[in-house]
Amino acid sequence: DAGVTQSPTHLIKTRGQQVTLRCSPISGHKSVSWYQQVLGQGPQFIFQYYEKEERGRGNFPDRFSARQFPNYSSELNVNALLLGDSALYLCASSLQFLNTEAFFGQGTRLTVV
Amino acid sequence: QQQVKQSPQSLIVQKGGISIINCAYENTAFDYFPWYQQFPGKGPALLIAIRPDVSEKKEGRFTISFNKSAKQFSLHIMDSQPGDSATYFCAASTYSSASKIIFGSGTRLSIRP
Numbered sequence: 001d002a003g004v005t006q007s008p009t010h011l012i013k014t015r016g017q018q019v020t021l022r023c024s025p026i027s028g029h030k031s032v033s034w035y036q037q038v039l040g041q042g043p044q045f046i047f048q049y050y051e052k053e054e055r056g057r058g059n060f061p062d063r064f065s066a067r068q069f070p071n072y073s074s075e076l077n078v079n080a081l082l083l084g085d086s087a088l089y090l091c092a093s094s095l096q097f098l099n100t101e102a103f104f105g106q107g108t109r110l111t112v113v
Numbered sequence: 114q115q116q117v118k119q120s121p122q123s124l125i126v127q128k129g130g131i132s133i134i135n136c137a138y139e140n141t142a143f144d145y146f147p148w149y150q151q152f153p154g155k156g157p158a159l160l161i162a163i164r165p166d167v168s169e170k171k172e173g174r175f176t177i178s179f180n181k182s183a184k185q186f187s188l189h190i191m192d193s194q195p196g197d198s199a200t201y202f203c204a205a206s207t208y209s210s211a212s213k214i215i216f217g218s219g220t221r222l223s224i225r226p
Contacts, residue, residue, distance in 0.1 A: 043216050102212055102214060106154070
């Protein structure tokens, strides 16, 4: 069975640009969460989506947005990129909204120059 | 505000030795405490997890010890092997926000052959 898949794996963007990251959860999983992992730190929660609705949001500016599609895949959008947005962006899927076991993808490495 | 504090930042252990990583939390609403293992270029992978109604959980060479009154928990890796060399994150979440996982800052573990 395929795990959580994320695309692209690496991305380089210029300051001020916009970026879209994509995530496909494990088959049958309905909950998708996004995390930002800055080099040398633990992942930080950005969003959780379940059944296409936002169910949780971390302490990130409105430049960050996300959505979930009917097939439970998800996109994370970041507008007006800053140098500080450079990080590994991780997607995690879980079976249900209140399911505690989260499975992470390999992440998208975003570099803002 | 860091809700899960992890130490040490880095750890070097001889092959066959015991690796010990410690964490402390502040929010008494946390009721799920997972440990994640992360290799370079990969997303975090769930290693072992515990709930506060038990004081210890063992899976193979990995053991979590949990002290609810002290709000502390630790990971012990017995008979440490070079393949255990990775970054380890303790984490915590609540039932009502199961996918909002709060991660510690990570411990970079190196096992010397």
